[in-house]
Structure formats: C-alpha cells, structure tokens
Amino acid sequence: MTLHSIEYGTTTIEYELIRSPRKTLGITVHADRRVTVRAPLGASLSDVEALIRKKGRWILRKQQEFENHPAKRPSPRYVSGETHLYLGRAYPLELIEDSREGVKLAHERFYLRVRDTHDLARKEKIMREWYRRQARQEFAWRLQAVYPRAARHGIPYPEMKIRLMTKRWGSASQKGKINLNLRLIQTSPVCIDYVILHELAHLKELNHSKAFYALLDKLMPNWRSVREELNQFPIA
Numbered sequence: 001m002t003l004h005s006i007e008y009g010t011t012t013i014e015y016e017l018i019r020s021p022r023k024t025l026g027i028t029v030h031a032d033r034r035v036t037v038r039a040p041l042g043a044s045l046s047d048v049e050a051l052i053r054k055k056g057r058w059i060l061r062k063q064q065e066f067e068n069h070p071a072k073r074p075s076p077r078y079v080s081g082e083t084h085l086y087l088g089r090a091y092p093l094e095l096i097e098d099s100r101e102g103v104k105l106a107h108e109r110f111y112l113r114v115r116d117t118h119d120l121a122r123k124e125k126i127m128r129e130w131y132r133r134q135a136r137q138e139f140a141w142r143l144q145a146v147y148p149r150a151a152r153h154g155i156p157y158p159e160m161k162i163r164l165m166t167k168r169w170g171s172a173s174q175k176g177k178i179n180l181n182l183r184l185i186q187t188s189p190v191c192i193d194y195v196i197l198h199e200l201a202h203l204k205e206l207n208h209s210k211a212f213y214a215l216l217d218k219l220m221p222n223w224r225s226v227r228e229e230l231n232q233f234p235i236a
Contacts, residue, residue: 002016002017003015003016003017003224004016004017004045004048005210005213006049006052006053007210008052008053008056008059008060009056010207010209011060011207011208011209012208012209012210012212012213013035013052013056013059013060014035014213015027015035015036015037015052016034016035016036016037017037017039017048018036018037018038018039019038019039019040019041019043020038020039020040020041021040021041022038022039022040023040024040025037025038025039025040025043025047025048025051026038027051027052027055027059029059029062029063029066030066031066032066032231033063033066033067034231035052035059035063037051037052067167067168076124077120078093078095078112078120078123078124078127079093079095080092080093080094080095081093084110084127084186085186085187085233086105086110086131086134086185086186087138087185087186087187087188087189088186088187088188088189088191088233091105091108091109091110092108092109092110093109093110093111093112094109094110094111094112095112095114095117095123096111096112096113096114096117097113097114097115097116097117098113098114098115099115100113101113101114101115101122101126102126102130103126103127103130112126112127114126128164128182131182131185131186132162132182134185135162135180135182135184135185136162138185138189138192139160139162139180139184139185139192139196140160142189142192142193142196143158143160143196145193146193146196146197146200146219147200149197149218149219149220150197150200150201150203150219153204153215153218153219154204155200155201155203155204156176156203158172158176158177158178158199158200158203159176159177159178160177160178160179160180161177161178161179161180162179162180162181162182163179163180163181163182164181164182164183165179165181165182165183165235165236166235166236167235167236168181168235169181169183169184169195169230169235170184170195170196170198170199171199172199172200172202172203172206174206176203178196178199178200178202178203179199180192180195180196180199181195181235183233183234183235183236186233187230187233188229190226190229191226191229191230191233193220193226194220194223194226194227194230195230197216197219197220197223198216198223200219201215201216201219
C-alpha cells in the first residue's frame with residue numbers, strides 16, 4: 001500500500017493505492033473518509049489518477065455524507081464495569097451511591113459518585129463536567145506546547161473554545177478562533193496535538209488545498225499516521 005494525492009479543483013484528494021492480481025480498478029470511500037484505490041499490478045499511475053478525476057465528485061460527496069452522518073458508539077449507561085476513555089486509555093467505571101457527588105480517576109479506574117444511581121441524565125452531567133474541566137487544562141497545555149511550530153509560519157495565537165460536536169473533531173474561523181470537540185479529551189495527547197495543528201493550519205489555509213497539506217506536513221510530518229490513530233476513537 002502506498003499513499004498518493006491528486007488535485008481535484010480546489011481540493012486535494014488523498015488515497016491509498018493497493019496493487020493486486022485483479023483485472024479492474026476500484027475505489028472505496030471508508031466511513032473515516034479514507035479513500036482506497038485497488039488496481040491491477042500493471043495499471044499505470046496515470047490510469048489511477050484518470051479514474052479518480054472521473055469519480056472525483058462522487059468521492060467528495062461520499063466523504064461529506066460520512067462526515068454528516070458519522071458512526072456513533074452505543075450510548076453509555078454509566079454503570080459499574082462500563083469503560084470510559086480518557087487521554088487515549090480506557091478505564092473501568094465504579095458507580096457509588098453518595099450524597100457527595102463527583103468524579104475521581106484513581107487506581108486505574110473512574111469513581112462516579114451520585115445521589116441517585118438510576119438517574120442517567122445526572123450521571124452524564126457529572127461525567128461531562130469532569131471531562132470539560134480536564135479538557136480546559138489539557139487543551140491549553142497542548143496548544144502552548146505546539147504553537148511555536150505554527151508561529152514560525154506567521155500563524156497568530158488563536159482564541160480557543162471547547163464545544164461538544166457530533167460531526168468533527170475541530171473547526172477554525174477566519175477570525176482567528178479554533179473550536180475543539182470536548183470528546184477529544186478521550187483521545188491520546190498526540191491526537192489532540194494533531195487536531196490543534198490541523199485547525200491552526202486552517203487559520204492560514206482555509207481549504208483542504210495542496211498548500212494546506214504542505215503546511216500541515218511542516219507542522220506535523222507524521223500527521224497521516226496520527227490521523228489513522230484518531231480514526232479509531234468514536235467522535236460521538
């Protein structure tokens with residue numbers, strides 16, 4: 001398998017090329033928006049690119065469909081034994097009936113204390129507030145750590161906000177703001193770095209153009225492998 005890219009209008013389509021003893025070319029757009037092209041052993045790269053250009057509109061439409069309707073994980077019930085993610089690791093949850101409500105991560109597990117252990121909305125609210133407190137601190141640290149890479153390319157220090165999003169990990173605006181998905185706190189630190197750098201790059205290059213990917217290559221040369229890791233985490 002090899003990674004390639006091609007310009008289609010103002011968009012860069014990246015694709016994985018897999019050669020095998022087959023007779024025809026085939027394109028697959030995956031749920032994580034990756035594009036895979038399977039080609040005969042003797043097919044030329046120009047043949048592959050011709051097919052991608054021919055199917056370019058369909059590829060972009062499928063990627064947009066997957067972005068608008070991402071696969072969702074089963075809704076958590078917040079019961080003992082259920083696992084919850086934090087900074088890329090899964091920890092078992094222990095539910096405790098207690099008037100002193102709150103969340104604590106200790107001894108390799110979450111301890112969720114709540115007055116009514118059957119109140120799903122309350123359990124969810126307490127956990128989400130804990131995640132948001134951790135996210136404010138962790139995201140600020142990660143932004144400070146990676147920003148010097150962006151500063152070298154004239155990208156201004158952004159205003160950062162945390163939002164609960166169901167379709168994307170982050171977003172950026174022309175006003176110098178970046179939004180990070182609260183659920184990003186459940187992924188690994190390197191994935192957080194990737195999303196922050198991705199959005200910082202958008203402050204200079206708004207579209208997924210060749211110039212954008214060239215800038216991202218400079219900010220994080222291994223971003224493709226990190227993106228693959230990020231795709232393993234549920235976005236909603």
